[in-house]
Structures are given as structure tokens and as C-alpha cells.
Amino acid sequence: MHIPDGLIPPSVCLAGYAITGGTTWYALQQIKKDSNPQANIPKASLLTAAFFVTSLIHIPIPPTSIHLILNGMMGAILGYYAFLAIPIGLFFQAVMFNHGGISTLGVNTVIMGLPAIAAYHLFKLREKVSRKRELWTKILAFASGAFALLLSATLFAAIAISTISPDLDAATERNAIYVSLIGYGIQAIIEGTVTVMLISFLEKVKPELLNI
Amino acid sequence: MxxxxxxxxxxxxxxxxxxxxxxxxxxxxxxxxxxxxxxxxxxxxxxxxxxxxxxxxxxxxxxxxxxxxxxxxxxxxxxxxxxxxxxxxxxxxxxxxxxxxxxxxxxxxxxxxxxxxxxxxxxxxxxxxxxxxxxGLRSLGLPQVIVDMTLLAYRYLEEVGEMVNTMERAMKLRGFDKHYFKYRNLQVLARLIGSLLVRSYEKSTRIYQAMILRGYGYQPPSNKSQKKLVLxxxxxxxxxxxxxxxxxxxxxxxxxxxxxxx
Amino acid sequence: MKELTRTTKALSQKTVDITATNLCFKYNQEHSVLTDINLSIFTREKVGLIGANGAGKTTLFLAICGILTPTYGEIKICARLVNPGEFRPEIGLVFQNPSDQLFCPTVRDDIAFGPENMGLSPEIVQERVNTALSLTGVSHLIDRIPHHLSGGEKCMVAIASVLAMQPQIILYDEPSANLDLKARRRLIKFLQASPETIVISSHDLELILEVCERVILLNQGRVIADGIPQEIMGDRNLMENNNLEVPHSLTHSH
Incomplete structure (x- = not known):
């Protein structure tokens, strides 16, 4: 789900960098409000490495296999650090595997990062519920995992399909987007389920990890 | 990896x-x-x-x-x-x-x-x-927080990758076959990822302590001279x-x- | 001479658990890690594997388990050829770092993992979990979270997670690394009493002296010596030529 170099018009690349730059600045401001931003840097970095490695694990779904993206999970755990972790991960991916690209790093960060921030705010709602906390945590975990992925997929499909071919008529475009979203719907369910499992695991084993 | x-x-x-x-x-x-x-x-x-x-x-x-x-x-x-x-x-x-x-x-x-x-x-x-x-990116003005995070993540990428390889190996030796898609396998995978996150997190705590002990975040008074490009x-x-x-x-x-x- | 024929006879009556024939292993074509290894390990034997860092001990273990595919040669476990990638519950490997092995939210789940993969029924799995925990003496930890245990406890739980598959052979990779004296003593007692065929790779030569009746010395991927622990580890020249030291207890007895 990365847009490669050369595919999209430069105006979109630049817009991607502009939005990424602005949001990064905002994320850095939010991070500075932390009680101890310095202590969180190693945590966020190691988790960036861990998420990056996780994205290399393949899950077989015959006849193909998918890899997890978990940007919702990153948002839920890392909060605003996720918006720094994601471009770093994408940068590694572009440099090491030529997956994605340097000119499209901004756009790809927007595609992955904004949904992560949305997922963070969605998951934070659990602090507001007082009754049936366990159930709500599960529901919100699923929602952040699935929603972040769907949002990313929508952004990706919209950018890729609408910019690649300005001459395509609107109906064909819309259909292409719908078709691709069915596939991503399945992945969203898987990502949501894994996010629920991960959050329950962490709540049991290392609850402080959920409160960075 | x-x-x-x-x-x-x-x-x-x-x-x-x-x-x-x-x-x-x-x-x-x-x-x-x-x-x-x-x-x-x-x-x-x-x-x-x-x-x-x-x-x-x-x-x-x-x-x-x-x-x-x-x-x-x-x-x-x-x-x-x-x-x-x-x-x-x-x-x-x-x-x-x-x-x-x-x-x-x-x-x-x-x-x-x-x-x-x-x-x-x-x-x-x-x-x-x-x-x-x-x-190079730092001298071009990339924020310090991002530079630190990139360096640390890069430094530990291989180690975390090795960690996940070894854990997958240990699971395989106990008969885990990940080539099927079923609920239990998804659960096992989630636990593997969870353990990876927990282990990385614990490691990061120790790394942070070691970094602090060697002066991380301490700003020497005359830091500006280092940044000047030597022509x-x-x-x-x-x-x-x-x-x-x-x-x-x-x-x-x-x-x-x-x-x-x- | 008479002595020798008796031992050979005794050995030939035993069944062989592990055989390696002309085993070679190379990483990426060039760097040779194991060179022409020939070994037979017999049922219920306790064998120590010693050698300096990088001698090829862990690689040998991984090849025996079928995780790594040998570049040349073959390995048999319980008289059947090892096909890389195949699940062989008759052999278990205890990893050097127990955290590599333990990944579940409770000790119970972790120990049940292997038996579940063998396709056993839930009752039998439960029974295996209980047996494995009581054998390693950590039954009280059953509902605890593996990540929260002490080093010694993790070590015993990791061993239990392998025992639950009831393997005939267990390979131990540096089992005493990072253990305190009490946990180490407990491990030694456990290993001495265990009925399986065991191979222990370790730098803890005193542990090998206490547990093993046979020792194999590896250096740069070759078997340098194979025999009685006191004789091999007491040979100062042999040990020092292979970057090892004679263990303290043997220097005193000389």
C-alpha cells in the first residue's frame, strides 16, 4: 500500500510533503508537552524497529499472503510519536527494499500517518468510559485497527486512481476504488482482530506499554 | 534479516x-x-x-x-x-x-x-x-528528535529482526506451522508480535538508562561551533x-x- | 585391549538416537561453519558439547533439529532421516535465552503450545502441562505471566515447554547462562536425573563435568576430541590449543 516513485504528479508529491511537514511540526509540539519526552524517545524508537520488523511477517491467506500494517496499533501505543515512527519506517523501507519511494515519502506518510493519529484519538476514548471497560477496550481496539487500515486504503486508492489517469471517467474511477476496497475490507477485519489480540496481550503482560 | x-x-x-x-x-x-x-x-x-x-x-x-x-x-x-x-x-x-x-x-x-x-x-x-x-540529514536541519529516533531504530533493527527469527524458530521446533490461516494461528502470531513489543520496550528502558549515564540530552554550552560547516x-x-x-x-x-x- | 572390546560391545548393544554423517554446513557458500562432522549419540546418553565462541555449537544444534539444511552430509534422529522443516516431536531444543521461547500470556498456554501443535486432545494436553511443570518443579507458576518471571524460573519453564512434547532427545543450548548459583544447582540436579538423551552445549565446564559422561570438543566446525570428560577437559594442551581452560576442579585434583 505504498505509492511508488514517478507514479503520481509532482504537485501531489509536494502536497504530501507539505502536509507531512505541518503534521510533524504539530506532533513535535505535542511531544514537547510530555512530562519526559527524552525518556520516550528510546521507547518510541525500539517500538518503531519492532513494528517495522512486524510488517515483514507474512500471514498466509490462500491463495496469497498479506503482511500486517498495524498503523492503527502504532497510533494506539505511540500516540503522536507514531507520526514520527511512520516516516522513519517508510524511509527504511524505501532505502532498504525500494518499496515506496523518496519523492513519495510525504504522500505515503500522510496515507499511513493521519489514520494512525485518528486511531490514537479513537482508542483514547476508552479513558472516558467507566463501565464495562474491558469490553470497550476491545471494541475500541478493533475499531482503531480496522478503521485506520480502511482510512489508509481509501486514501491510497483515491490518490493512486484519481491522479494516475486524469482522463478516466468518474464512474470507472469510483468502481475501481470500490473494488479495491473490498480486498482491503478483509484486511481491515484481520488488522482489527490482531489489534484486539495485541491489546489484550499487552494489557495482561505489560500494561504500562499502553500508556506512553 | x-x-x-x-x-x-x-x-x-x-x-x-x-x-x-x-x-x-x-x-x-x-x-x-x-x-x-x-x-x-x-x-x-x-x-x-x-x-x-x-x-x-x-x-x-x-x-x-x-x-x-x-x-x-x-x-x-x-x-x-x-x-x-x-x-x-x-x-x-x-x-x-x-x-x-x-x-x-x-x-x-x-x-x-x-x-x-x-x-x-x-x-x-x-x-x-x-x-x-x-x-547529513541532521546538518540539513532535520529535527533532533527524528534524527535520534532514526539512529536508534536503525541500530536495533537487526537485533529485533534476529529476535523475531529466533522466536519463530523456537515456535517451529514446537510444531507450529504458520502456513495455514486459522483463528488460532492469528492468535499465536499476535502473541509473537506482542512479545516482540514487550521485549523491545524492556530493552529500550535499559538503553535509555545507559544513554543517560553517558550524558544523553546534556547540552554542552558551546554546541554551536560543531554545526558550522568547515569549508x-x-x-x-x-x-x-x-x-x-x-x-x-x-x-x-x-x-x-x-x-x-x- | 580387553577393556576396549567390552566398551565397544556395550555401545553396540545400545540404540543410536542421533547420527551425523559427513555433515558440512556453510553460510552463503564461503564461510564454512561445520566441516565433516561424524557423530553417534546413543539412547539415554548425556553428552556435553564444548568449544570456544564461534566453534559451531549452535549451528550443529540447529542442523540436528532440521532448522538449518546441511550443505553436505546427513542427519538421522531415531534411525529416521531429518528432513529440514519437518516437525519432529521426538527432539526438543531449549534455547539459550528463555525469552526467545516464551511468548504466551500465561505459563500454562506456553507449555500447552507444543502438545497442541501435535494435535493432542485437550485432556491430554492438560495432563502433559501438569506433568511437565511438576517434573521441572515449577507447578506453582502455572498461572503466572512468563515475562514477569525471574531468570531461573524462566529457564525451568522453557525446559518444561519442551518436556511437554515428551521428546526422546533434548538439546540444551547454554542452559546455565545468566543463572544464579541456586538456580544453576537446581538445573544440574534436574539434568542429572533426566531420563532423556541429552546434549548440552555450554561454556560452564563444571556443569558438564557434573552432568555428562561424554564430551565432544568442537573447534572451527570440526570435532577435535570425543570421549570421557575428565580425560579431555583435564588435558591442558588440548584445552589451551582450542582456546579453552582446564576447569578448576580438575586442576586441583592433579
Whole structure:
């Protein structure tokens, strides 16, 4: 789900960098409000490495296999650090595997990062519920995992399909987007389920990890 | 997991000798100029420019091919349909299938841009150790927090990768077969990822303590002198190379604008 | 001479659990890690594997388990050829770092993992979990979270997670690394009493002296010596030529 170099018009690349730059600045401001931003840097970095490695694990779904993206999970755990972790991960991916690209790093960060921030705010709602906390945590975990992925997929499909071919008529475009979203719907369910499992695991084993 | 990114970083070539922060500015300028190209007529020029830079870098051709293979298939799959879907001028008709000129042109532009940008970014990141690239980005004003996070994540990438390999091995020896898709396997995988997160987190706590003990975050009073670029004789050459590359980039942009308007 | 024929006879009556024939292993074509290894390990034997860092001990273990595919030669476990990638519950490997092995939210889940993969029924799995925990003496930890255990406890739980598959052979990779004295003593007692065929790779030569009746010395991927622990580890020249030291207890007895 990365847009490669050369595919999209430069105006979109630049817009991607502009939005990424602005949001990064905002994320850095939010991070500075932390009680101890310095202590969180190693945590966020190691988790960036861990998420990056996780994205290399393949899950077989015959006849193909998918890899997890978990940007919702990153948002839920890392909060605003996720918006720094994601471009770093994408940068590694572009440099090491030529997956994605340097000119499209901004756009790809927007595609992955904004949904992560949305997922963070969605998951934070659990602090507001007082009754049936366990159930709500599960529901919100699923929602952040699935929603972040769907949002990313929508952004990706919209950018890729609408910019690649300005001459395509609107109906064909819309259909292409719908078709691709069915596939991503399945992945969203898987990502949501894994996010629920991960959050329950962490709540049991290392609850402080959920409160960075 | 192999991070083969520094494999050819220590060769000797004009591109290797080009100081990394100057190289970043120059080649990134070129990459963005390439991304702007619309005109078919400029495609041969950017191919030749890319060819010259790649030749100067002395990176083996086999390395380029191996790095282009996977993303190459991806881009071909993406643009495959364009010649049949877009445009009015029919080049070739075969039953229902019509090959159209405008579609072919768009596909050609996308593919050439893609291969040239990838080759240049391979030269940019393949001709210097990854750490120099990060230092270069820092001297160009990347925020310290991001630099620190990138360095730490990079440093522990291989270690975390090794961790997950060993854990998968241990699971396999206890009979786990991940080649099926079922609920239990998803659960096992989630636990594996969870354990990975917990172990990375615990490691990070120790790393932080070790960093603090060696003075991390302590700002010496005269820090500014370090950031000043030292201009020596070699550095003028680095700057000249950057200015040359940027002029090419600007020239390409100008030409593209000229052809588009005309 | 008479002595020798008796031992050979005794050995030939035993069944062989592990055989390696002309085993070679190379990482990426060039760097040779194991060179022409020939070994037979007999049922219920306790064998120590010693050698300096990088001698090839862990690689040998991984090849025996079928995780790594040998470049040349073959390995048989319980008289059947090892096909790389195939699940062989008759052999278990205890990893050097127990955290590599333990990944579940409770000790119970972790120990049940292997038996579940063998396709056993839930009752039998439960029974295996209980047996494995009581054998390693950590039954009280059953509902705890593996990540929260102490080093010694993790070590015993990791061993239990392998025991639950009831393997005939267990390979131990550096089992005493990072253990305190009490946990180490407990491990030694456990190993001495265990009925399986065991191979222990370790730098803890005193542990090998206490547990093993046979020792194999590896250096640069070759078997340098194979025999009685006191004789091999007491040979100062042999040990020092292979970057090892004679263990303290043997220097005193001389």
C-alpha cells in the first residue's frame, strides 16, 4: 500500500510533503508537552524497529499472503510519536527494499500517518468510559485497527486512481476504488482482530506499554 | 534479516567522495525534477543523466537489477492497463482490445520516471554508509528528535529482526506451522508480535538508562561551533558538484515547462 | 585391549538416537561453519558439547533439529532421516535465552503450545502441562505471566515447554547462562536425573563435568576430541590449543 516513485504528479508529491511537514511540526509540539519526552524517545524508537520488523511477517491467506500494517496499533501505543515512527519506517523501507519511494515519502506518510493519529484519538476514548471497560477496550481496539487500515486504503486508492489517469471517467474511477476496497475490507477485519489480540496481550503482560 | 544497505558504501568513486550532505541536496533536487517531467521529449535526457550518474558511482549493474526487480514488477502491473484504457488515438486494434497512443505515452512517462528516480535514490543511499546519510540529514536541519529516533531504530533493527527469527524458530521446533490461516494461528502470531513489543520496550528502558549515564540530552554550552560547516578545498568541489546537479535539475524543469506550454 | 572390546560391545548393544554423517554446513557458500562432522549419540546418553565462541555449537544444534539444511552430509534422529522443516516431536531444543521461547500470556498456554501443535486432545494436553511443570518443579507458576518471571524460573519453564512434547532427545543450548548459583544447582540436579538423551552445549565446564559422561570438543566446525570428560577437559594442551581452560576442579585434583 505504498505509492511508488514517478507514479503520481509532482504537485501531489509536494502536497504530501507539505502536509507531512505541518503534521510533524504539530506532533513535535505535542511531544514537547510530555512530562519526559527524552525518556520516550528510546521507547518510541525500539517500538518503531519492532513494528517495522512486524510488517515483514507474512500471514498466509490462500491463495496469497498479506503482511500486517498495524498503523492503527502504532497510533494506539505511540500516540503522536507514531507520526514520527511512520516516516522513519517508510524511509527504511524505501532505502532498504525500494518499496515506496523518496519523492513519495510525504504522500505515503500522510496515507499511513493521519489514520494512525485518528486511531490514537479513537482508542483514547476508552479513558472516558467507566463501565464495562474491558469490553470497550476491545471494541475500541478493533475499531482503531480496522478503521485506520480502511482510512489508509481509501486514501491510497483515491490518490493512486484519481491522479494516475486524469482522463478516466468518474464512474470507472469510483468502481475501481470500490473494488479495491473490498480486498482491503478483509484486511481491515484481520488488522482489527490482531489489534484486539495485541491489546489484550499487552494489557495482561505489560500494561504500562499502553500508556506512553 | 539482512540489511544489505551498506554493501557498496565503501567503494571509491567521484560519487562516493562527494560529501553526503551536499550529495543529498543535489540528488534530491534531481529526483524532484524528474518527478516533474511530463514531456516525452525529455525522457531520453533524464535517462542519459541517470546513466551518467550511475556510471560515475561505480555501483555494480547487478546490484541495480537486483534492487529494481521487485518494485519493477509492481510498477509494470500498475501501468499495464493504461495503454488500453486511456486516450483517443487508436494505434492498434485487435478485437475488443485497442491500444491507444495517449495511454502508451502516460505509461512510458511513469515507467521512465520511476526507474530513473529509483536509480538515483539507489546512488544517493548506496554510495555512503547509512549513518553518514543520517548525519547529513541532521546538518540539513532535520529535527533532533527524528534524527535520534532514526539512529536508534536503525541500530536495533537487526537485533529485533534476529529476535523475531529466533522466536519463530523456537515456535517451529514446537510444531507450529504458520502456513495455514486459522483463528488460532492469528492468535499465536499476535502473541509473537506482542512479545516482540514487550521485549523491545524492556530493552529500550535499559538503553535509555545507559544513554543517560553517558550524558544523553546534556547540552554542552558551546554546541554551536560543531554545526558550522568547515569549508576546505575539497568542500568547494562538493559544492560545485551540488550546484551543477541543481542546475541540471532546474534546466530540466525549465525545459519541461517550455514544452508543456508550447 | 580387553577393556576396549567390552566398551565397544556395550555401545553396540545400545540404540543410536542421533547420527551425523559427513555433515558440512556453510553460510552463503564461503564461510564454512561445520566441516565433516561424524557423530553417534546413543539412547539415554548425556553428552556435553564444548568449544570456544564461534566453534559451531549452535549451528550443529540447529542442523540436528532440521532448522538449518546441511550443505553436505546427513542427519538421522531415531534411525529416521531429518528432513529440514519437518516437525519432529521426538527432539526438543531449549534455547539459550528463555525469552526467545516464551511468548504466551500465561505459563500454562506456553507449555500447552507444543502438545497442541501435535494435535493432542485437550485432556491430554492438560495432563502433559501438569506433568511437565511438576517434573521441572515449577507447578506453582502455572498461572503466572512468563515475562514477569525471574531468570531461573524462566529457564525451568522453557525446559518444561519442551518436556511437554515428551521428546526422546533434548538439546540444551547454554542452559546455565545468566543463572544464579541456586538456580544453576537446581538445573544440574534436574539434568542429572533426566531420563532423556541429552546434549548440552555450554561454556560452564563444571556443569558438564557434573552432568555428562561424554564430551565432544568442537573447534572451527570440526570435532577435535570425543570421549570421557575428565580425560579431555583435564588435558591442558588440548584445552589451551582450542582456546579453552582446564576447569578448576580438575586442576586441583592433579
Amino acid at each position: 539482512k540489511l544489505a544497505i551498506d554493501r557498496y558504501a565503501y567503494l571509491d568513486s567521484p560519487i562516493h567522495r562527494w560529501q553526503q550532505n551536499c550529495k543529498i541536496v543535489g540528488l534530491l533536487g534531481l529526483i524532484f525534477a524528474f518527478a516533474f517531467i511530463h514531456s516525452l521529449i525529455l525522457l531520453p535526457i533524464i535517462i542519459i543523466t541517470t546513466g551518467i550518474i550511475f556510471f560515475l558511482s561505480r555501483l555494480p549493474f547487478s546490484y541495480l537489477v537486483s534492487r529494481l526487480r521487485y518494485p519493477g514488477w509492481f510498477i509494470l502491473a500498475v501501468v499495464f492497463l493504461l495503454p488500453f484504457m486511456i486516450g483517443e488515438t487508436i494505434l492498434f486494434q485487435w478485437g475488443e482490445l485497442t491500444l491507444k497512443l495517449e495511454g502508451c505515452q502516460i505509461a512510458a512517462v511513469i515507467v521512465v520516471r520511476f526507474f530513473c528516480i529509483l536509480t538515483i535514490s539507489l546512488v544517493l543511499f548506496g554510495t555512503a554508509p547509512f549513518l553518514s546519510t543520517i548525519k 576546505n578545498k575539497n568542500h568547494y568541489q562538493d559544492l560545485a558538484a551540488t550546484i551543477l546537479t541543481l542546475s541540471i535539475a532546474l534546466g530540466l524543469l525549465g525545459l519541461d515547462l517550455f514544452f508543456t506550454i508550447r
